[in-house]
Amino acid sequence: MSYTFDDGTQAPYYQQLHATGVRVTFFVNLNASPVSTWTQAARDGNELANHTAHHCFANGKSCVGTYAGSLEAEYDLCTAYIKTAFGVSDVWTTASPYGDTGWDNLAKTRFFLNRGVWPGRIAPNDNADPYNLPIYGVPDGASAGMIDAQIDAARAAGTWQIFLMHLLDDRGVKASEVVASIHHAKSLGDVWIDSMVNIGAYWAGQKALANATSTQSGTDTIVKWTLPAHFPTGKYVRVTVTGGTLKQGGRVLSWNGGGYYEVALDPGSLTISPNAMQR
Ligand SMILES: [Zn+2]
Known part of the structure; x- marks a missing residue:
């Protein structure tokens, strides 16, 4: 299971997530703050990954802030920010803003994986597109039980489930529910919970050996x-x-x-x- 959180809004809940002892992935933009929390998150082994500088559609519209002028610049400014602000040595994965697949081809020139937003799971040696990986989008207001059901199904199928969440307050998925679901996954005893880059590297590495x-x-x-x-x-x-x-x-x-x-x-x-x- 990979828990992924978008838009860099989860800092107030970071300690709760960290207390579970699992590594997760945060897809951040230039407005991720405070720097101290995200620096600590990276130091703790979590993945800080690229969600572009200003969260635009691939046509450069609907940005948060001012469009950097090209999609290349949007990617590279974000990666540079993650490295310099949070002390991260490398940025391996990305998630397209709004799930816009118009980013996918450019993602291949810079990243190892790109998370999409379509519902699905990834199986060992399957042909999932590494530049449009599927997710379970946890709906706002979801209970831990809803996430647990997805964990159980993915486990039964022997597959990798990537979870996508945004706000962890009352407007989104409450942090306490997310934490409870992580405890559920841990209690099963045989579920690997880790960042997208870590599980993705296993998935792709296994395929490389299979071929x-x-x-x-x-x-x-x-x-x-x-x-x-x-x-x-x-x-x-x-x-x-x-x-x-x-x-x-x-x-x-x-x-x-x-x-x-x-x-x-x-x-x-x-x-x-x-x-x-x-x-
Ligand atoms: Zn986003």
């Missing part, structure tokens, strides 16, 4: 994959094998007691000695 090419080198099998453009660094996927030894960069990987190896995605390759792996 990897294998070649033989003596008794070794060399598995190679290609990561998508603008993919975050330092990400891993879990892999199971029927036998043999796994190596990356000459280093033997240790088997995790949970029954898997943690494979680093950055190297783009893996060596299996002596037999084939099961993905």
Whole structure:
């Protein structure tokens, strides 16, 4: 589950969200304040992501403030602001203002993922468009139970549900209801709740390995994959094998007691000695 919050209005409720111990994603514009809260949110491991500088439609209209003059500038000003104001090293994902799909093509030149606003879930190795990912838009006034039902359904299907919310006060989805739903997800014991970039990197990394090419080198099998453009660094996927030894960069990987190896995605390759792996 990824909880995503748009427009940078959630600062008054940040401590409540933080107290749950889960990482979430905030899609912010240049007016996100106060800087101290958002800086802390980033430091706590939450994702601060691009919602453009002035929240315009892709035709440059209906901005909050003055249009930067181009969609490129709208993206880049927002990314620069997130980095300089909040001390974030990189911005990996975006969400189009108003869910306007007119942003999608440009998003490919700068980001790894773009969240859309159409209802749906994402499954392992499915063909969801990474530049128009589906969501469950939590309706204003929703109870925790409504969110819980979506969590339960996504869990039963083994899928990734991205939640979209805006205001967390009486006009939107009350923060207490959001927090209660996070506690519900945590209580299930096997639900991964994390930022969009973190779960998205697993989803895309898993697909990269599923589409990897294998070649033989003596008794070794060399598995190679290609990561998508603008993919975050330092990400891993879990892999199971029927036998043999796994190596990356000459280093033997240790088997995790949970029954898997943690494979680093950055190297783009893996060596299996002596037999084939099961993905
Ligand atoms: Zn918005």
